[in-house]
Amino acid sequence: MSRMVMGYWDCPVCGNKGIAGNVMNCPACGRARGDVKFYMKGVAENAVLEADQTGNVEYLSEEQAKDFDAEADWYCSFCNSLNKNRAAFCSNCGATREQSESNYFDQLKKRQEQEAAEAAAQNASAPRAKAGRNRIWLWLVLIALVVGVFTYTNGNTTKGDLLVTDISWSREIPVEDYREYQEEGWAIPQGGAQISKSTKLHHYDQVLDHYEDVEVQRSRQVLDGYETYYTYTDRGNGSFEQVEHSRPVYKTEYYTETESRPVYRSVPRYATWYVYSIWRWKYARTATASGTDHETAWPDTALQENERESTPRTEEYSFTVESEKDGRSTWTLAEADWRNINPGDKLNITTKRTGADPWITDSDGNQVAQIRRK
Numbered sequence: 370m371s372r373m374v375m376g377y378w379d380c381p382v383c384g385n386k387g388i389a390g391n392v393m394n395c396p397a398c399g400r401a402r403g404d405v406k407f408y409m410k411g412v413a414e415n416a417v418l419e420a421d422q423t424g425n426v427e428y429l430s431e432e433q434a435k436d437f438d439a440e441a442d443w444y445c446s447f448c449n450s451l452n453k454n455r456a457a458f459c460s461n462c463g464a465t466r467e468q469s470e471s472n473y474f475d476q477l478k479k480r481q482e483q484e485a486a487e488a489a490a491q492n493a494s495a496p497r498a499k500a501g502r503n504r505i506w507l508w509l510v511l512i513a514l515v516v517g518v519f520t521y522t523n524g525n526t527t528k529g530d531l532l533v534t535d536i537s538w539s540r541e542i543p544v545e546d547y548r549e550y551q552e553e554g555w556a557i558p559q560g561g562a563q564i565s566k567s568t569k570l571h572h573y574d575q576v577l578d579h580y581e582d583v584e585v586q587r588s589r590q591v592l593d594g595y596e597t598y599y600t601y602t603d604r605g606n607g608s609f610e611q612v613e614h615s616r617p618v619y620k621t622e623y624y625t626e627t628e629s630r631p632v633y634r635s636v637p638r639y640a641t642w643y644v645y646s647i648w649r650w651k652y653a654r655t656a657t658a659s660g661t662d663h664e665t666a667w668p669d670t671a672l673q674e675n676e677r678e679s680t681p682r683t684e685e686y687s688f689t690v691e692s693e694k695d696g697r698s699t700w701t702l703a704e705a706d707w708r709n710i711n712p713g714d715k716l717n718i719t720t721k722r723t724g725a726d727p728w729i730t731d732s733d734g735n736q737v738a739q740i741r742r743k
């Protein structure tokens with residue numbers, strides 16, 4: 370069921386407010402009702418009211434309702450005054466209704482479109498140049514930072530005229546021997562001989578024992594009834610229509626359910642634990658050779674009957690330089706480069722700030738050999 374509600378309008382000419390929807394001329398200035406937008410008192414535009422919130426709604430009596438037509442009012446094209454639907458002539462200037470083509474809603478739509486276009490135009494012309502300039506500054510600072518870091522970490526330091534005082538080399542070969550060991554475990558590996566065995570706890574299995582009933586609390590939503598709410602429609606004739614709607618209301622219902630749940634028990638599992646003896650090759654010693662000249666050789670491993678060579682072989686080649694300013698330092702390098710270095714040589718060594726490996730440079734600054742501090 371719908372009910373009618375009184376609408377109001379404000380005079381666009383003199384600013385007089387709250388003139389009832391069925392009053393056709395402004396009581397203050399006498400002008401005919403023109404470009405207006407109807408509103409209600411006590412109900413906001415687009416309001417959705419609950420059944421208990423309609424206390425301020427100003428309903429029309431049956432007698433009052435007769436004063437409003439079902440259709441929207443029409444605008445006179447000559448004097449722009451808003452006339453009742455039933456009026457065949459403009460109450461203001463007397464022009465006929467046939468000569469006019471827009472009604473209240475057409476005019477309202479036109480006005481709203483115009484306002485939206487004006488708002489859009491205002492937004493588009495808002496200043497945006499400031500943000501752009503800030504971004505350019507940010508880029509400049511970033512580029513300066515990157516260039517700075519790059520220059521700093523690339524910085525090289527060359528120390529020249531370092532006197533080579535010593536060269537040295539060393540080579541190593543690991544040696545294994547074959548011996549009998551005592552070990553234990555869940556199984557004897559191939560080649561092992563059992564010494565003793567015992568039974569020990571290996572792990573627990575979870576075994577289904579029985580099921581038990583458990584009470585479980587559950588809830589569900591059930592329909593509790595319907596409630597009424599209202600919306601309001603502008604009829605375009607100085608009144609509004611209250612439209613009744615209905616929506617379902619739910620409540621939470623609690624209930625218990627019996628559920629069957631499995632109950633497990635832990636069952637110990639046992640297994641045989643072995644103590645056994647086994648012959649194995651294992652690391653025993655390292656054979657080393659070294660010297661302070663270029664006469665390199667691999668060490669004599671002097672293998673016993675139960676020994677063999679292992680891996681990996683290692684080798685190291687180094688030289689020591691000295692200067693009054695920096696003292697002594699020892700460096701390692703590849704064998705081929707090391708063979709070109711002799712005691713009494715003078716070297717230049719270049720180091721990088723990043724901590725990357727330094728290198729030997731010739732008199733023209735060219736990289737000759739990569740080296741590493743020992």
Ligand SMILES: [Zn+2]
Pocket residue numbers: 380381382383384385395396397398399400
């Ligand atoms: Zn007025």
Ligand SMILES: [Zn+2]
Pocket residue numbers: 445446447448449450459460461462463464
């Ligand atoms: Zn007129």
